[in-house]
Amino acid sequence: MTYTVQIKVMPHKELLDPQGKAVMGGLENLGLTGVEDVRVGKHITLQINADSPEKAKEMAEEASRKLLSNSVMEYFEVSVN
């Protein structure tokens, strides 16, 4: 069966996020006040053919570790739906 797996890859909370800071400046220039912090990361959607949702999640975690995220700077979260 084919499962849709969502992967969120974000910069570690303790690291500066220059792209997020730039977006925050842009929002202020647009008059959108009230935004206190912005973090920008990646969102990856995989269609995985696997025997069970657990197998699909395992494959997505392996892909995240090996290719999609850099563990020095980023963390990832995987969810199957």
Next chain:
Amino acid sequence: MTYTVQIKVMPHKELLDPQGKAVMGGLENLGLTGVEDVRVGKHITLQINADSPEKAKEMAEEASRKLLSNSVMEYFEVSVN
């Protein structure tokens, strides 16, 4: 109160996603077979100071429309948690 708002910005389903295709090639080279499709987009987390979750969501949708997404090529989904 401060609300955490998650925004997912993805390429429209009917458009080609060259970055996704490149990731799929990379996964195959790593021996991860079973992945049938890959789409790569952005994930943005906002901390928004607002009176209610509804107001926070409205602000995030305005930010997505005006700055964070390009409606010609991308769609976005906003969720408050």
